[in-house]
Amino acid sequence: MTSQDGGGPRLPQERRVVTEIPGPRSRELQERRTAAVPPGVGSVLPVYVADAGGGVVVDVDGNSLIDFGSGIAVTNVGNASPRVAARVKEQADRFTHTCFMVAPYESYVAVCENLNRITPGDHEKRSFLVNSGAEAVENAVKIARYATGRQAVVVFDHGYHGRTLLTMTLTAKSMPYKHGFGPYAPEVYRMPMAYPFRWPTGPGNCGPEAAAQAADMISKQIGAANVAAVVVEPIQGEGGFIDPAPGFLPAIAGFCRANGILLVADEVQTGFARTGDMFACEHEGIVPDIVATAKGIAGGLPLAAVTGRAEIMDRVHGGGLGGTYGGNPLACAAALAVLEEIEEGKLTERARRIGEVMLPRLRGLAGRYPAIGDVRGRGAMIAIELVRPGTKEPDAALTAEIARRCHARGLLVLTAGTYGNVLRFLPPLVIPEHLLNEGLDVLEAAFAA
Known part of the structure; x- marks a missing residue:
């Protein structure tokens, strides 16, 4: 699988963390936002985007984050398809x-x-x-x-x-x-x-x-x-x-x-x-x-x-x-x-390939971390549900902490679920496979931490 954001990657397809996340420019913009936008409009991560494409989102501080969100399943063909x-x-x-x-x-x-x-x-x-x-x-x-x-x-x-x-x-x-x-x-x-x-x-x-x-x-x-x-x-x-x-x-x-x-x-x-x-x-x-x-x-x-x-x-x-x-x-x-x-671009096939890469690794992760109660999904719409080990009691606090650690390491992930205890993964269908695996490495490191 290669990144074909409508004809080839325009941006380097790499995770790059050069400041803390969010960085100083994002924090400045967040201050302006607080004065202009009501708090009822939330954001997963107060990182302000300067560029995006393929499988990455680049912020105003120069950090390049692996995108496991696709704008909530919107940018299936990538954020910057030339076509x-x-x-x-x-x-x-x-x-x-x-x-x-x-x-x-x-x-x-x-x-x-x-x-x-x-x-x-x-x-x-x-x-x-x-x-x-x-x-x-x-x-x-x-x-x-x-x-x-x-x-x-x-x-x-x-x-x-x-x-x-x-x-x-x-x-x-x-x-x-x-x-x-x-x-x-x-x-x-x-x-x-x-x-x-x-x-x-x-x-x-x-x-x-x-x-x-x-x-x-x-x-x-x-x-x-x-x-x-x-x-x-x-x-x-x-x-x-x-x-x-x-x-x-x-x-x-x-x-x-x-x-x-x-x-x-x-x-x-x-x-x-x-x-x-x-x-x-x-x-x-x-x-x-x-x-x-x-x-x-x-x-x-x-x-x-x-x-x-x-x-x-x-x-x-x-x-x-x-x-x-x-x-x-x-x-x-x-x-x-x-x-x-x-x-x-045969993106239905590429979605299935994303599932073939992600699901076995997530199931392996679940075998090592009992807090992962369930791994589920199809294609490039995949999730893990986090619980207190040995029970089905939702663990929203752990879910938020894992998401925070992923964000800090340059992986954009989303949470979901009635109980707030689900990490959901929606990578762009054009994401290169090396970024998919690297994103899973970051997720695994967040659990290990």
Whole structure:
């Protein structure tokens, strides 16, 4: 595997720590930020970026950090793909905005055509474009309610779907996403997730038992005939990279079909080659009625999409969908370049290779450090869950300490999980393999310390 950030690495692909992290320039900028930006807007690491590309992020002090975050699964094709940058510049030279709802343009249509082609299922589809993952999920629910004439929406424990009023309601975790922001939207119901590591009767029983429990609760507590949509992440993101037990998603999909409920796949974090398939639903052959996408779609430019069965999407009246910036021409140009990068660069295969490198080493690490209770994930969406040895009691303090030690040594890692005890790894799909292994060396050193 070599770094092909859209045609070859522009920056040296090396970890380089020349100051303490954060360094003096980053600390100066942090002081300015404190005076200008509210503290409610958090950052994983107060390191201010000057450059990035391939598998590294370079800060204003000259430190080069190995990137195991990808801007939270956004820069799948790298932070500085020449193809993406060139297409955006070319579009910016022509026009930056007209509003598709006022005067449309071809690139919006082309992005939708591609989404209709690559999302799961060979049925006729329609797509439209918005700005963020939360907006995509919210529109998916809106369309499902319109198409079915029903109101109830079912989601799952540990799920994360966004920060708007509705998507905050769909999200499971209170702090920091929901605390103090209520009241929440009505007609949202939460079901147990098939969480193999924490399922009471063990991972082998998890899939069928969780699906049966959800079906029973929906039928008894809500009434299946009242449910417009079941919204699910094929692998849960912020909730801790929970890969549902085998059989769970197919059973939920079957229940939806049998009861006229629309299945909405939230592929915001899992989409665009991240898991080793173009979309995570493909792993078990799930064909959703509606797919919400964002993050990896446009290489860092704000873009998201809703793709669904034509007969569902076409029901909404004219003017019922849209938004001023949705499908901005710069973002559309970036998205078309990203799709070319994924397909021509065989990035689904590269994601699988990242998993082949990382998972065995992480499992070896777990064998030496009992605090690692679980290693999980697919492709380049991988996590370890930390617990107090000999138990399944979450150890958020250790998780934060390991992350801090990684940051200090020049490895950018993210935390996640309902209990704050998960380290998640989302390297760019173009990361060179030597950086992947060096990042794992840094992680191992953090545990040894």
